[in-house]
Amino acid sequence: xxxxxxxxxxxxxxxxxxxxxxxxxxxxxxxxxxxxxxxxxxxxxxxxxxxxxxxxxxxxxxxxxxxxxxxxxxxxxxxxxxxxxxxxxxxxxxxxxxxxxxxxxxxxxxxxxxxxxxxxxxxxxxxxxxxxxxxxxxxxxxxxxxxxxxxxxxxxxxxxxxxxxxxxxxxxxxxxxxxxxxxxxxxxxxxxxxxxxxxxxxxxxxxxxxxxxxxxxxxxxxxxxxxxxxxxxxxxxxxxxxxxxxxxxxxxxxxxxxxxxxxxxxxxxxxxxxxxxxxxxxxxxxxxxxxxxxxxxxxxxxxxxxxxxxxxxxxxxxxxxxxxxxxxxxxxxxxxxxxxxxxxxxxxxxxxxxxxxxxxxxxxxxxxxxxxxxxxxxxxxxxxxxxxxxxxxxxxxxxxxxxxxxxxxxxxxxxxxxxxx
DNA sequence: TCTGGGGTCCTAGGACCC
DNA sequence: TCTGGGGTCCTAGGACCC
Numbered sequence: 161x162x163x164x165x166x167x168x169x170x171x172x173x174x175x176x177x178x179x180x181x182x183x184x185x186x187x188x189x190x191x192x193x194x195x196x197x198x199x200x201x202x203x204x205x206x207x208x209x210x211x212x213x214x215x216x217x218x219x220x221x222x223x224x225x226x227x228x229x230x231x232x233x234x235x236x237x238x239x240x241x242x243x244x245x246x247x248x249x250x251x252x253x254x255x256x257x258x259x260x261x262x263x264x265x266x267x268x269x270x271x272x273x274x275x276x277x278x279x280x281x282x283x284x285x286x287x288x289x290x291x292x293x294x295x296x297x298x299x300x301x302x303x304x305x306x307x308x309x310x311x312x313x314x315x316x317x318x319x320x321x322x323x324x325x326x327x328x329x330x331x332x333x334x335x336x337x338x339x340x341x342x343x344x345x346x347x348x349x350x351x352x353x354x355x356x357x358x359x360x361x362x363x364x365x366x367x368x369x370x371x372x373x374x375x376x377x378x379x380x381x382x383x384x385x386x387x388x389x390x391x392x393x394x395x396x397x398x399x400x401x402x403x404x405x406x407x408x409x410x411x412x413x414x415x416x417x418x419x420x421x422x423x424x425x426x427x428x429x430x431x432x433x434x435x436x437x438x439x440x441x442x443x444x445x446x447x448x449x450x451x452x453x454x455x456x457x458x459x460x461x462x463x464x465x466x467x468x469x470x471x472x473x474x475x476x477x478x479x480x481x482x483x484x485x486x487x488x489x490x491x492x493x494x495x496x497x498x499x500x501x502x503x504x505x506x507x508x509x510x511x512x513x514x515x516x517x518x519x520x521x522x523x524x525x526x527x528x529x530x531x532x533x534x535x536x537x538x539x540x541x542x543x544x545x546x547x548x549x550x551x552x553x554x555x556x557x558x559x560x561x562x563x564x565x566x567x568x569x570x571x572x573x574x575x576x577x578x579x580x581x
Numbered sequence: 582t583c584t585g586g587g588g589t590c591c592t593a594g595g596a597c598c599c
Numbered sequence: 600t601c602t603g604g605g606g607t608c609c610t611a612g613g614a615c616c617c
Binding site: 216 | 582583584585586587588589590591592
């Protein structure tokens with residue numbers, strides 16, 4: 161087997177810089193929703209010591225001192241540029257698995273080494289030329305080793321953005337240099353446990369007997385060990401798997417405490433989730449609702465709770481989903497707390513096309529539900545999100561709405577935001 | 582005053598079956 | 600005084616990913 165992993169460098173930061181080229185070579189940071197913490201950093205920002213996930217209020221001084229360019233996250237922009245990168249890859253490589261917004265695996269099975277190198281170089285140059293986004297390419301006999309190769313391609317200037325670790329000798333050298341916690345599939349918890357067992361590098365992990373990995377941890381780590389040894393056990397997936405859940409969750413722009421405010425918030429989350437559900441042609445059998453106070457706050461009284469509400473039959477009708485969400489909220493809401501976050505997760509998803517209704521349950525749909533939902537979705541798609549709203553959602557600009565003070569324009573997805581040259 | 586959002590998979594334990 | 604064995608399904612919680 162042979163895989164390539166193509167990974168966009170500092171993706172969100174690169175997207176922002178693409179439309180503000182004067183920031184080339186300067187530190188750039190993209191913030192999470194509510195401008196809460198750093199979720200993407202340019203290399204210059206990383207060099208300043210700004211950590212992934214660092215809360216903004218803890219790095220303010222650094223930002224001022226080095227004039228770091230700050231951006232609120234702009235997902236329409238990143239989604240659109242991601243699609244351009246993926247379309248480019250699909251033109252250059254035979255089989256592409258889109259793994260995340262900024263990463264794709266390529267299946268290079270049967271390709272000889274010199275050709276792999278040429279393909280890697282071509283991808284590195286063409287994606288940059290056609291989309292403006294810099295990428296790194298890592299190649300290896302398993303997905304996990306392609307990930308390792310990618311990491312070195314990104315960090316070591318000698319590689320010029322492309323590294324093939326198919327040669328076992330080079331592979332061993334790389335694994336020896338790689339801390340175990342940076343292996344794909346090994347998170348902070350397991351890294352700590354592995355370190356305690358004397359396993360500090362990826363090479364040491366690759367030498368752990370797979371059955372032991374399974375016994376001491378679980379089958380996931382066993383697979384990682386096998387992959388590090390060159391045995392390909394994580395398959396290539398050309399087609400995306402069926403969705404298991406659809407979530408809309410938010411931290412509020414400011415704390416809210418009244419039942420009415422939370423009801424508005426969870427209503428609009430439910431409306432959004434239902435839109436996503438119908439867009440993907442799915443029905444949901446249950447709705448999970450959670451609400452929570454600020455877990456970081458030491459002075460606030462803490463409360464969190466959640467409830468899963470099951471429907472008689474899987475559905476995609478917003479009114480019915482709202483009924484479930486409201487009932488769930490009434491069951492778990494407690495007055496007297498400053499709520500910070502809430503969310504709605506749709507579960508038990510089945511295809512609307514293939515769904516077989518129950519023989520005994522009453523018909524779940526409200527009259528004309530299908531036509532009504534189609535009309536709402538059509539209007540909102542054509543005229544912009546929120547053109548037609550449910551009363552339960554409250555006003556269009558609610559008190560609990562997101563803080564996004566540094567938002568860049570939707571350069572590529574909104575006519576009014578087109579950049580002018 | 583200030584700490585994101587959207588996902589997946591695995592496992593243990595409880596409820597249930599015969 | 601004494602109460603089996605083998606199995607499935609579901610769910611919550613914990614780990615991981617980007």
